[in-house]
Amino acid sequence: MATVEANYDGLVGLTHNYGGLSAGNLASARNVGQVSRPREGALQGLAKMKRLHDAGLVQGVLPPHERPFLPLLRGAGFSGTDSHIIEETATHAPALLKAASSSAFMWAANAATISPSGDTRDGRLHASAANLTTMLHRSIEGPQTTRSLRAAFPDETRFAIHAPLPMQESFGDEGAANHVRLCADHGETGVEIFVHGRLSGFEPGLKFPARQTLMANEALARRHGLNADRTVYARQAPATIEAGAFHNDVVCVGAKTCLFFHEHAFADTEQVKTDIRRAAKDLFEPQFEIVCEDDVPLRDAITSYLFNSMLVEMPNEARLVLIAPAECRETPSVARHCEKLVAGNGPIGRVDFVDVRQSMRNGGGPACLRLRVVLSDAERAGANPDMLLDDALYAKLTGWVKRHYREALAPADLADPHLLSEGQEALDALCAIMGLGSGFYPFQQM
Numbered sequence: 396m397a398t399v400e401a402n403y404d405g406l407v408g409l410t411h412n413y414g415g416l417s418a419g420n421l422a423s424a425r426n427v428g429q430v431s432r433p434r435e436g437a438l439q440g441l442a443k444m445k446r447l448h449d450a451g452l453v454q455g456v457l458p459p460h461e462r463p464f465l466p467l468l469r470g471a472g473f474s475g476t477d478s479h480i481i482e483e484t485a486t487h488a489p490a491l492l493k494a495a496s497s498s499a500f501m502w503a504a505n506a507a508t509i510s511p512s513g514d515t516r517d518g519r520l521h522a523s524a525a526n527l528t529t530m531l532h533r534s535i536e537g538p539q540t541t542r543s544l545r546a547a548f549p550d551e552t553r554f555a556i557h558a559p560l561p562m563q564e565s566f567g568d569e570g571a572a573n574h575v576r577l578c579a580d581h582g583e584t585g586v587e588i589f590v591h592g593r594l595s596g597f598e599p600g601l602k603f604p605a606r607q608t609l610m611a612n613e614a615l616a617r618r619h620g621l622n623a624d625r626t627v628y629a630r631q632a633p634a635t636i637e638a639g640a641f642h643n644d645v646v647c648v649g650a651k652t653c654l655f656f657h658e659h660a661f662a663d664t665e666q667v668k669t670d671i672r673r674a675a676k677d678l679f680e681p682q683f684e685i686v687c688e689d690d691v692p693l694r695d696a697i698t699s700y701l702f703n704s705m706l707v708e709m710p711n712e713a714r715l716v717l718i719a720p721a722e723c724r725e726t727p728s729v730a731r732h733c734e735k736l737v738a739g740n741g742p743i744g745r746v747d748f749v750d751v752r753q754s755m756r757n758g759g760g761p762a763c764l765r766l767r768v769v770l771s772d773a774e775r776a777g778a779n780p781d782m783l784l785d786d787a788l789y790a791k792l793t794g795w796v797k798r799h800y801r802e803a804l805a806p807a808d809l810a811d812p813h814l815l816s817e818g819q820e821a822l823d824a825l826c827a828i829m830g831l832g833s834g835f836y837p838f839q840q841m
Contacts, residue, residue: 397772398513398582400650400708402765403455403547403782404444405506406792407437408498409818410462412804413757416497416532426756433498434800436753438793440501440764443749445789447718451710453775454784455547456792457503457766458825460539461836463496463815467535478812485810496809497532502759503766504644505533505570506540508615511769512553513584514576516620519555520774522548523615525570526559529606534562539836546831550777560614565595568611571766572642573631575649577671579679581708581769586674586681588627588654589616590643590661592636602637625678627670630662639697644762646696650706650715653742655684657702659693682742690735691728699726701733703760706743714744720760721748781830791828799824 415427448454465480471491473480484492500506510521524540527533537559548554560566573592578585589612592605609628616626631643640646640660647656654671661667664685671681686696696702704719717736723729723746733746749761770778781788799821801808808814819838826835834840 398580399453399770399775400581401453401455401768401770401775402447402705403457403503403768404440404765405457405501405503406459407433407440407501407753408459408462409433409800409821410496410804410809410814411436411498411501411753411757412493412496412806412809414493414497414532414806416493416499416530428806429756430803430805432753432802433804434796434802437796437800439751439753441789441793441796443751443761443764444784446749447707448784448789452707453770455768455778455782456784456788456829457506457543457547457782458829458831459498459822460500460536461822461838462498462818463492463809464535465495465815466837467495468492477815481810481812481815492809494532495535499533500536500540501754502763504572504763505642506536506766507544507570508568508574509571509766509768510587510619510621511576511581511585512771512774513582513769514587514619514621514625517555519553520548520769521555521557521619523557523568523618524559525568526562526566527569528562528564528567529569529604542835546835547779547782548777549779553774553777557618560611565608566611566614567593567606567608568615569606569642572644572763573607573612575643575647575654576769577649577652577654577675577679577681579652582771584625584678586625586627586671586678587616587621588629588649588671590629590631590647592631592633601633603639603641605631605633605636606641607643625674627667627674629667629670632659632662635659635693638693644703645700646693646702648702648704648706648762651708651742652679653682653684653706653715655686655702655706655717655743657686657691657693657696658688684736684741684743686732691732695726695728699723699729700755700760701729703762705761705765712744715742717743717746718761719746719748720755721750721752722755724748779830788828795821795825795828
């Protein structure tokens with residue numbers, strides 16, 4: 396039975412904008428208030444998906460969320476017609492309107508944490524939608540993400556899709572951006588590594604919030620039925636969070652037996668390596684590809700998003716491929732290190748560069764845009780085929796984007812009530828394309 400690692404990418408939303416809502420995300424802060432290009436962003440994301448599909452990888456699509464999200468605004472006390480609510484919020488609570496209009500759901504690495512069936516006690520694939528409690532604009536995503544995952548993986552005999560952990564800061568969970576799985580082969584038992592920035596509740600004294608908690612990671616491992624001997628808990632270095640690595644995947648990425656990370660990624664690197672070797676005993680020998688500060692300063696690693704690259708196994712290639720943002724090629728220290736990587740005999744044999752600049756300017760690289768899902772042949776057969784990319788779906792989705800997405804979106808445009816009706820019309824059409832039904836979004840249920 397063949398087992399593969401599929402990538403389910405979030406589709407950039409119709410209200411993609413630079414709201415500067417994410418504390419600790421340097422790119423988000425740097426580009427706040429700029430004019431965004433939703434159509435270009437969605438097409439860039441789809442082009443990356445098509446590129447991976449054409450390379451022989453299994454590629455899925457997670458649909459955009461409903462935005463602006465009126466239930467948030469109604470819950471905050473605004474009432475009346477939909478248009479009136481938008482206008483009143485724009486006048487009296489513009490920051491709230493920005494939160495309700497965020498397209499951050501496109502970063503599917505934060506959508507959920509996935510444990511493949513080979514690691515779990517009941518032999519099912521387990522997925523827990525993230526609660527994203529740290530940031531208001533992201534905390535509204537969990538219910539829709541849960542619906543998307545249940546639509547993508549409807550067979551309950553093979554998939555266990557869990558709602559988010561309790562919506563409290565002690566259970567702060569930002570999804571797979573703080574989770575890595577290593578293995579000899581995707582279909583074999585692996586080692587799951589959970590990274591946290593704090594233990595449980597709020598920790599004062601930090602400039603930027605540490606979003607992922609150890610308490611959340613332990614809860615995820617329990618509900619997924621993981622073997623404690625094959626599970627590792629690691630703490631991200633606080634100074635690295637302060638430098639702008641708001642998620643572990645800004646300084647670390649892993650695939651198969653390789654963990655590729657910056658020397659400042661973890662609070663105690665030697666302990667992390669020891670723990671991984673212990674958990675991997677009798678399974679595989681881990682390969683640690685560590686980037687030193689002298690080669691790539693942490694600042695360059697963060698601004699270029701070197702580690703927010705996708706590390707993937709390509710068909711018919713002996714070594715892993717790093718799919719990096721184009722900004723890596725434009726950052727001298729990072730470009731030199733990429734050349735060094737492929738020139739050696741290490742686990743990474745090639746670096747490909749992709750253009751996802753609309754996402755990068757808001758703080759998300761190629762790895763942010765995808766959720767990794769290990770699927771056996773039987774599980775792939777039980778997945779929703781209408782959410783798996785092929786040439787026909789790619790053509791339909793690119794046509795849909797070109798018909799419905801605005802070319803440009805300025806901050807003031809969020810106050811336009813037509814943006815809401817345009818989005819609802821587009822999402823109705825998307826449901827027909829992807830076989831999602833007529834009640835997939837909250838606005839369709841009213």
